[in-house]
Amino acid sequence: MDDLICVGAIMGAFGVHGEVRLKSFTADPEAIGSYAPLLTQDGRAFKVQLTRAVANGFAARLSEVRTRDDAEALKGTSLFVPRARLPSLPDDEFYHADLIGLEVRDTGGVLLGRVKSVQNHGAGDILEVQAVGKAGTILLPFTLAVVPTVDLTAGRIVVDPPEGLLD
Amino acid sequence: MARSIWKGPFVDAYVLKKAEAARASGRSDVIKIWSRRSTILPQFVGLVFGVYNGQKHVPVNVTEDMIGQKFGEYSPTRTYYGHAADKKAKRK
Numbered sequence: 192m193d194d195l196i197c198v199g200a201i202m203g204a205f206g207v208h209g210e211v212r213l214k215s216f217t218a219d220p221e222a223i224g225s226y227a228p229l230l231t232q233d234g235r236a237f238k239v240q241l242t243r244a245v246a247n248g249f250a251a252r253l254s255e256v257r258t259r260d261d262a263e264a265l266k267g268t269s270l271f272v273p274r275a276r277l278p279s280l281p282d283d284e285f286y287h288a289d290l291i292g293l294e295v296r297d298t299g300g301v302l303l304g305r306v307k308s309v310q311n312h313g314a315g316d317i318l319e320v321q322a323v324g325k326a327g328t329i330l331l332p333f334t335l336a337v338v339p340t341v342d343l344t345a346g347r348i349v350v351d352p353p354e355g356l357l358d
Numbered sequence: 359m360a361r362s363i364w365k366g367p368f369v370d371a372y373v374l375k376k377a378e379a380a381r382a383s384g385r386s387d388v389i390k391i392w393s394r395r396s397t398i399l400p401q402f403v404g405l406v407f408g409v410y411n412g413q414k415h416v417p418v419n420v421t422e423d424m425i426g427q428k429f430g431e432y433s434p435t436r437t438y439y440g441h442a443a444d445k446k447a448k449r450k
Binding site: 196197198199216217218222226277280283284285286287288290291308309310311312313314315316317327328330331332333334335336338341353354355356 | 385386387388390406408414415416417418419420421424431432433434437439440441442443444445446447448449450
């Protein structure tokens with residue numbers, strides 16, 4: 192499951208004609224339809240056709256789901272796409288899924304921790320790093336000055352944090 | 359009721375002092391502040407503040423479009439970990 196990315200979940204049945212209530216986790220919620228076929232953890236693949244927007248998601252028709260009972264049976268199922276199916280990005284743009292889990296080292300090569308999450312509160316992207324040997328996390332602005340190197344193949348980020356950020 | 363215009367924007371005095379000192383030094387250190395209520399002023403653009411959220415200092419890189427907002431707006435006190443899915447981060 193390492194190269195699979197969760198993009199949505201089935202919240203239950205919608206109506207009596209075999210539609211499901213779909214929750215999308217993608218940046219543009221409607222984009223979930225463009226990643227079809229979506230995979231489940233047990234290896235099934237579904238084509239997805241979004242039919243309408245409903246509260247907290249979409250009503251959708253899945254291939255091979257014909258009745259309400261079929262749809263209800265899928266309640267709680269997470270939907271995945273292979274990482275390779277996501278479009279490639281320009282330089283200096285990264286998928287959160289690629290950044291999470293990377294090793295974070297300072298310019299001297301000292302291991303600081305691993306990326307726990309990527310946040311954006313309106314003032315630029317921030318890497319939340321789970322510090323080594325500490326309970327807390329470190330917040331680093333995702334800028335060229337603070338994060339000069341992102342090496343996805345080596346699974347490593349090199350950071351040059353300004354004074355006061357690691358205290 | 360909105361704040362009277364004649365008073366000008368509210369900023370804690372220590373924030374102004376720290377910002378002036380940082381600008382004078384020319385270094386790009388994070389300016390740690392606890393004043394979430396202070397207004398972001400034009401002279402703060404380009405500086406990086408660490409705005410306290412009750413737990414840690416959240417880095418806030420001040421840009422022009424943030425002028426007039428409060429620092430606290432960029433340092434939420436609750437964290438929501440959603441799904442990464444196809445979300446992107448851009449390094450600027």
